[in-house]
Amino acid sequence: MRRGGHKPQAKHPSGGGGVVKGMFGRLFIAAIVLLICTLSLLSTRETTQTAPSVIDVDRLWESTDSDGWRPSSAPRSDWPPPPKESNGYLRVRCNGGLNQQRTAICNAVLAARIMNATLVLPELDANSFWHDDSGFHGIYDVEHFITTLRYDVRIVESIPESKKNGKTKKIKAFQIRPPRDAPVSWYMTEALKKLKEHGAIYLTPFSHRLEEEIHNNPEYQRLRCRVNYHALKFKPHIMELSSSIVEKLREQGHYMAIHLRFEMDMLAFAGCFDIFKPEEQKILWKYRKENFAEKELIPSERRLIGKCPLTPEEVGLILRAMGFDNSTRIYLAAGELFGGERFMKPFRSMFPHLESHSTVDTSGELAKNTMGLLGSAVDYMVCLLSDIFMPTYDGPSNFANNLMGHRLYYGFRTIIHPDRKALAPLFIKRADGNTADFDAAVRRVMLKSDFGGPRKRIKPESFYTNSWPECFCQKTASNPADMCPSDDVFESLESQFDGQRSSLNLTSATDK
Numbered sequence: 001m002r003r004g005g006h007k008p009q010a011k012h013p014s015g016g017g018g019v020v021k022g023m024f025g026r027l028f029i030a031a032i033v034l035l036i037c038t039l040s041l042l043s044t045r046e047t048t049q050t051a052p053s054v055i056d057v058d059r060l061w062e063s064t065d066s067d068g069w070r071p072s073s074a075p076r077s078d079w080p081p082p083p084k085e086s087n088g089y090l091r092v093r094c095n096g097g098l099n100q101q102r103t104a105i106c107n108a109v110l111a112a113r114i115m116n117a118t119l120v121l122p123e124l125d126a127n128s129f130w131h132d133d134s135g136f137h138g139i140y141d142v143e144h145f146i147t148t149l150r151y152d153v154r155i156v157e158s159i160p161e162s163k164k165n166g167k168t169k170k171i172k173a174f175q176i177r178p179p180r181d182a183p184v185s186w187y188m189t190e191a192l193k194k195l196k197e198h199g200a201i202y203l204t205p206f207s208h209r210l211e212e213e214i215h216n217n218p219e220y221q222r223l224r225c226r227v228n229y230h231a232l233k234f235k236p237h238i239m240e241l242s243s244s245i246v247e248k249l250r251e252q253g254h255y256m257a258i259h260l261r262f263e264m265d266m267l268a269f270a271g272c273f274d275i276f277k278p279e280e281q282k283i284l285w286k287y288r289k290e291n292f293a294e295k296e297l298i299p300s301e302r303r304l305i306g307k308c309p310l311t312p313e314e315v316g317l318i319l320r321a322m323g324f325d326n327s328t329r330i331y332l333a334a335g336e337l338f339g340g341e342r343f344m345k346p347f348r349s350m351f352p353h354l355e356s357h358s359t360v361d362t363s364g365e366l367a368k369n370t371m372g373l374l375g376s377a378v379d380y381m382v383c384l385l386s387d388i389f390m391p392t393y394d395g396p397s398n399f400a401n402n403l404m405g406h407r408l409y410y411g412f413r414t415i416i417h418p419d420r421k422a423l424a425p426l427f428i429k430r431a432d433g434n435t436a437d438f439d440a441a442v443r444r445v446m447l448k449s450d451f452g453g454p455r456k457r458i459k460p461e462s463f464y465t466n467s468w469p470e471c472f473c474q475k476t477a478s479n480p481a482d483m484c485p486s487d488d489v490f491e492s493l494e495s496q497f498d499g500q501r502s503s504l505n506l507t508s509a510t511d512k
């Protein structure tokens, strides 16, 4: 593989770190970074001198300019190991699909750290949409998870039974439904009180139950990144399957991965019915009624205001306008496309080299589990490792959002993130027969996006989509908060941890 293995930290050259020197604030750096990125993008383009709106496609196959920023989620200030005395056990039930669960796991680790609780291996909901009961053990490397987080929280696989007067007793976890996006203070007060009172609490459901923006504690945010980008590793068979697919795709050079979210649930959710036949519309309305809250919407307006996932044809039109030619190898990460081949055909005629995990996986393992967590996990890895990633819908798509965040952390790997709202009128004009200037207009819109470099989070962007600047650092930074931690940070964590372990004589799972 061109860019080597899966470990993000080791493979980052420090880059040109010395550009900015000591006197500016963090925001100013952000502005400079953006400016430099923009200038360098523009300059590479303008040297070609053909037109002001030419996109350098060759440049996009490479990672985006990092300007000396590199991913780093190690603590930068005092970070003691989890205390000897735990306040009790924390159980959580993570609902939703693979990526909703993934962010919930990160939140659970942070919640345990906040409360000084011992985390019980998070439970992954089996009854959700995906009908999958693999659980944490079936998807993630449990031992790696526990060991990687040993300086942060104590993790057990289940609440141990305690023996009292010869009788075994099991602590019953007190069940709580946490408020949505509960603030850190909720965990410090209400949840902590119940935890101490009962010895264990069970937070259910647990997706989006801890606020994402934590302004006064970047160490908490870095812990989230340690969980998301270091501790959560898919099991070996998933990694092997993914890399065999990636290798096959790379046999003929680079590839692009597209999350084609043109699926029934998303179309029904977004209320995008107008392009479908009456019988298809009926199916979408029915699905919407059964699964989502009632909401007034005018289908004919949804597309116009950029609320609809891009159609496969629109994806093709964007890429072609940008200058990608028909030899481009594209991996499609998606479930079942709604409307079928009728919608794929125009896309396929522009880009015939379309693959998906079912066309590339020869082991047949995925055929049995395309909709489940395994299929999602493999798609996740193939998209993460791709040279270019293109989401076609953000909104509540946890898959695309998480991947964008992970690719940033993985070394600013190119993301083509179409501004659907700006593109919608162009598509509508084109559909009305107005094709002149279409390509140039699309390019003008696309040139405004940044293709995945370091940039400030803009509300309501999720921390999981963009963890800059908390989880990034610079070797030479004008703001001390952005300075990369010293290389021996893990040694010092280890020695603190060892010091405590020997005084405790721990023989728990953390010894592994």
Ligand SMILES: *[C@@H]1O[C@H](CO)[C@@H](O)[C@H](O)[C@H]1NC(C)=O
Pocket (backbone or CB within 6 Å): 080, 081, 082, 083, 087, 114, 115, 116, 188, 192
């Ligand atoms: C957690 O433990 C640390 C010591 O490691 C202590 O400073 C902190 O107050 C404790 N927090 C809670 C909520 O018990």
Ligand SMILES: *[C@@H]1O[C@H](CO)[C@@H](O)[C@H](O)[C@H]1NC(C)=O
Pocket (backbone or CB within 6 Å): 326, 327, 352
């Ligand atoms: C790709 O496009 C070129 C023209 O630009 C055409 O000659 C060729 O046949 C196309 N290849 C495929 C596989 O469609």
Ligand SMILES: *[C@@H]1O[C@H](CO)[C@@H](O)[C@H](O)[C@H]1NC(C)=O
Pocket (backbone or CB within 6 Å): 502, 503, 504, 505
């Ligand atoms: C740890 O346990 C071992 C045996 O289990 C014992 O020999 C040793 O003295 C203990 N150390 C401490 C610091 O308690």
